[in-house]
Amino acid sequence: MKEVKKQKQYAALLAQTFLFNETDGGLVELAFQDAECRCMEFDSGEPVYTRSHFSTSMGLVLSGKLTAYKPSEDGSGLPMNTFYPGGIFGVAGLFHQTKRYVSEVKALKRSRVLFLSQGLLQRLFQQDYRIAENYIAFLSSRICYLNSCIDHFTGGNARRRLSSFLLSISERSADPLKFELPGTLTQLAGTLDMGRASLYRAMDSLEQEGILRRSGKTIVLIDLERLKSGVL
Secondary structure (H helix, E strand, O other): OEEEOOOHHHHHHHHOOHHHOOOOHHHHHHHHHOOOEEEEEEOOOOEEEOOOOOOOEEEEEEEEEEEEEEOOOOOOOEEEEEEOOOOEEOHHHOOOOOOOOOOEEEEEEEEEEEEEEHHHHHHHHHHOHHHHHHHHHHHHHHHHHHHHHHHHHOOOOHHHHHHHHHHHHHHHOOOOOEEEOOOOHHHHHHHOOOOHHHHHHHHHHHHHOOOEEEEOOEEEEOOHHHHHHHHO
16 A cells, blocks of 8 residues: 555546535535545555554545455455445444444555545535535435345345345446446355355346346346336
8 A cells, every 4th residue: 555646637536426516616626635635556455444454534446446345254255345436435434433344445456545534524514514414415325225235135035135136236336237246156145145056046037037147247237127126
């Protein structure tokens, strides 16, 4: 990990985040130039956050690719999320007294991340209440999303659980109709609490009905509405 110089184009990516919705453009530049807004570069495979060592900052992925995963006993880790340029992480470590982060994050390839410290966020909240409202709205949407995941992943048959999981990835992807699974099918079976054979049958049935197409870890959703109807 090393600190690198902030480049002008990174400010444009910061301006596109939820924080600055319907706010004065000058606040983006103010935040970007602040000493507590730092750009860090990570090599492929390098940890960004561990359970016990993490920054009390909001991270914005500028380039590269990161993954969040739950450590497992066999050392492989259970993938939970993938972050591409524009992705946000780190909010679970802010504004409370936790000494342990919710997951571990590492770079899957050389990546750059813009970190906005908790102190900087507090000053932004004070300067424009709309930034605080945007932050609260983001957290509320995450709570709704996580509760939806709990409802879907803990109930229903294998096909419904898989459909719910794919929809959750679709909603967070830059391209909602084409994305990568965050891990292997074996890991996914563990995430959804089902046998590997059940997962394969569910995936095959969605493919045979023309709802999706799978190539390795890449999923292409052909009929998004039918996938949604299978969950409802």
